[in-house]
Amino acid sequence: MRVPESWLRSFVSPDWTSDEIADRLTMAGLEVEEASPAAPPFSGVVVAEVRKVERHPNADKLSVCEVDAGDGTLRTIVCGAPNVAAGMRVPCAVPGAVLPGNFVIKPVRMRGVESAGMLCSARELGLSEDHSGLLALAPDAPIGAGIRDWLKLDDTVFTLKLTPNLAHCMSVFGVARELAALSGAELQTPEHPPVAPAIVDKLPVKISAADLCGRFSGRVIRGVNAGAPTPDWMRLRLERAGQRSISALVDISNYVMLELGRPSHVFDLDKIHGGLDVRWARKGETLELLNGQTVQLDADVGVIADEKAVESLAGIMGGEATAVSDDTRNIYVEAAFWWPAAVAGRSRRYNFATDAGARFERGVDPATTVEHIEYLTRLILDVCGGQAGPIDDQVTRLPERAPVSLRTARARKIIGVDMADSTLTDAFARLGLPARLQGDRIVVTPPSWRFDLQIEEDLIEEVARIWGYDRLPQRPPRAPAALMAWPEARRTVSRLKRTVAARDYQEVINYSFVESGLDAQLGLAPEGSSAIRLLNPIAAQMDRMRTTLWGSLVENLRANLNRKAGRVRLFEVGRVFFADPAVPAGPAQVHGIAQPRRLGLLAFGPAVDEHWSAAPRAADFFDMKGDLEALAGEGLTVEAAEHPALHPGRSAxxxxxxxxxxWIGEMHPAHQQALELPQAPVLAEIELDPLLAAKVPVYREVSKFPPAIRDLAVVVPIDIPAARVLGEIASAIASVPAAALVKNVRIFDEYRGKGLENKEKSLAFRLWMQDTARTLSDADAADAVQGIVGWLADRIGARLRG
Structure with missing residues (x-):
């Protein structure tokens, strides 16, 4: 939110500099992200009057102007702006002036005509992006005066980053109220005297949904001049607050919203059929909004409708059908209190956001609708003319403000400062919060504009803010911090991450909210569970809690490929989410929500960086399998299986x-094509907790005798995987006494072809045999090999290859 300092000081003007105001607001929880002048630095620009305009003799789109810049002489300036006209007053950069971007103005010859200066647009001065013509100044602007002084361009504009609980600060007056509380300076509270009705016209309004609208105020104004220009002072404040000037009626509505935090809406009265009905939408209704978007309405969306159609999204945006235009003559102005829960999340559902919706979903003061209608009316009558009717104010139900108690002893303990009771009550008084001391408690009744004061901790925070976070003492923690020994048989997540990073992967951290389509394609929910959809997503493309880490990793891959990355290796450690009724509530879990932690891996592109010593090849299934084995150790195996997100023949x-x-495997070709990936990435996703188990080193005596090495080739059915044969060999070593001498086994060859049946294959293994007490004989080695061959023959029908 942008707040001009001059606008802020119209309500409260403490004896502080701009930097001090920014610092104190930040220390009170209203973070000032930036404090900058209204215009970037420039010099040498003055108010000038165009005396005469003639067409350039050698250019159709240029004009030759005689300009009075207040130095006693008329200068000739060539100008290409379409709106230049004799008699207008404009900014003129004289020779030697320096414009934003360090652009120095010098006398130049343009198509044969000498030009001694430059007439400027708003964009050339850094005031806005408007470059359609010269910046027209007021007719009474003094010729020769500096533009920076005349337009007050050194006015500081504060950019505030407000937290969601500070809804009462989403206006210039709201920030002024906080600044007055912090500084003790007098707050100039605006007064809005009633406008006497000149006509008796009323628009019939019915509130059919009390749970949508608690109060609805409005009035008819007839005979307005909608084409009247917005006053310069109002347009200037709007632009510095970041709001583009549109038309007088719209600007007045936006001005009141920015100044007082009161969103309102102006209807073209002649376009309303009958009266208005404030209700929930009906399934299937549609509305064309002011932004040109047509939305399909749901039954939980609030609307303002007339007898024929829906005319406005309640608290969010008006409809195009009743929008005001320059032809509008009669209007209806409304200001309402919409329940925050009835507005929250509705605009994001339609993939847009509005200033009005941001305020109403946090809470807007329900007690000031009438006086703000009076203020709107006065501004409209002053700018556009017209005659106002009586205000129609309907109240169905308003928020109840229950008193909140603060224990003084607890406040002192939490804040860490021994404050007197009078200091605590003074903080509330400065904030305008009615408070009374009752024994060891202070009871505060929140005013109508404070929706965030509900529990004791809220009041403690208010005291700390006014006291000043920067004044809080810095003390070391008093609780003992004994270091606990970490179990040797378990590694930390950070240690696991370092191990993965050492395998040439880069860590990413993604949102737990994902797009439902891609997640549904790549995820595989466990049996008996389902995905969790969000009722109020932060964005339309984040409508589901992720069931797999792959979706986010693939989106990271696509982002990198769009930026010409050729080799991408990513990993993420995070939770996935399923709805599972069997999950009980606990200290770190929610009933019905499973939140297992996973490790996700993605490899794309060459297996290794390009190098003269290695032939280039793409990363494949076995590269990823090797990385997993390096993480998990010898206990990790894979078995062929199909996953909907993975290639049917290259997944396990x-x-x-x-x-x-x-799971591990290459992405399914259909998904690769749909995502427009040049090749299939290799993916893996593993439960995290089993990976955190670490093998404790066990001492074994190292033999000083040489090993006996034998190669063993066995023929097995073609459908028996090599991993199973290795497992059976390990079982033989553990079960057959003669085979206990085998210390290590590695597979080194597979053969299919001549000499074997069509449904057979030959697997070759190398065996290392060793004893710590003696050198093994050939007979010992032969007995060990024979014991393994016999075991394989009994278990899987293997035979020794001849």
Missing amino acids: RVLLEGRPVG
């Missing part, structure tokens, strides 16, 4: 100590 289930813990 990951097992750890025989238990399924995740």
Whole structure:
């Protein structure tokens, strides 16, 4: 939110500099992100009057102007602006002037005509993006006066970043109220005397949904001049607050919203059919909004409708059908109190946001609708003329403000300062919060504009803000912080991340909210569970809690590919979410919501960076499998299985100590094509907790005798995976006494073809045998090999290859 200092000081003007105001507001919780002048630095620009305009003799789109810049002589300036005219007063950069961007003005010859200066647009002075013509100044602007002084361009504009609980500060007056409380300076509270009705016209209004609208105020104004220009002072304040001037009626509505935090709406009265009905939308109704978007309405969306159609989204945006234009002569002005829960999230559902919706969903003062209608009316009559009717004010139900108690002893303990009771009550008085001391408690009744004061901690925060966060003492924690020994058999998540990063992966951190379409394609919910859809997503493309880490990793991949990255290796450690009724409530979990932690990996592009010593090849299934084995150790195996997101012939289930813990494989070709990826990335997702188990080192005596090495080739059915054969060899080593001498086994060859049946294959293994007490004989090695061959023959029908 942008707040011009001059506008702010019209309500409260403490004896502080701009920097001091920014610092104190920040220390009170109203973070000032930036404090900058209304215009960037420039010099040498003065108010000038165009005396005469003639067409350039050598250019159709240029004009030759005689300009009085207040130095006693007329200068000739060539100008290309379409709106230049004799008699207008404009900014003139004289030779030697320096414009934003360090652009120095010098006398130049343009198409044969000498030009001694430059007439400026708003964009050339850095005031706005408007470059359609010269910046027209007021007719009474003094010729020769500096533009910076005349337009007050050194006025500081504060850019505030407000937290959601500070709804009462979403206006210039709201910030002024806080500044007055902080500084003790007098607050000039605006007064809005009633406008006497000149006509008796009223528009029939019915409130059919009390849970949508608690109060609705409005009045008819006839005979307005909608084409009247917006006053310069109002347009200037709007522009410095970041609001573009549109038309007088719209500008007045926006001005009151920015100044007092009161969103309102102006209807073209002649376009309303019958009266207005404030109600919930009906399924299937549509509305064309002021931004040109046509939305399909749901039954939980509030609307203002007439007898024929819906005319406005309640508290968010008006409709195009009843929008005011330059032809408008009769209007209806409304100001209402919409329940925050009835507005929250509705605009994001339609993929846009409005200033009015941002205020109403946080809470707008319901007690001031009538006086703000009076203020709107006065501004409209002063600028556009017309005759106003009586105000129609309907109240259905307003928020109740229950008193909140503050224990003085607890406030002192939490804040960490031994404050007197009078200091506590003074903080509330400065904020305009009615408070009374009752024994060891202070009871505060929140005013109508404070929706955030509900519990004791809210009051403690208010005291700390007014006291000043920068004044709070810095003390070391008093609680003992004994270091606990970390179990050797378990590694930390950070240690696991460092291990993954050492495998040439980069960590990413993504939102837990994802787009439902991609997540549904890539995710596989466990049996008996389902995905969780969000009722109030922060954005339309984040409408679901993720069920897999792959969706976010793939989006990260696409973003990198769009920026010409050729090799991408990413990992993320995070939670996925499922609706599972079997999950009980607990200290770190919510009933019915499963939140397992996962490790997700993605590899795309070359397996290694381009180098002369290695032939280029794409990362594949086995590269990823090797990375997982490096993370999990020997207990990790894979078995062929199909996953809807993975290539049917290049995917596998990951097992750890025989238990399924995740998936690995290349992306399914259909998904690759739909996502327009040049090649399929390799993906893996593993449960995190099993990976945190670490093997504790166990001492084994190292043999000083040389090993006996033998190669063993066995023929097995073609459908038996090599991993199973390796598992059976390990079982033989553990079960057959003669085979216990085998210390290590590695597969090094697979053969299919001549000499074997069509449904057979040959697997070759290398065996290392060793004893710590003696050198092994050939007979010992032969007995060990024979024991393994016999075991394989009994278990899987293997035979020794001849």
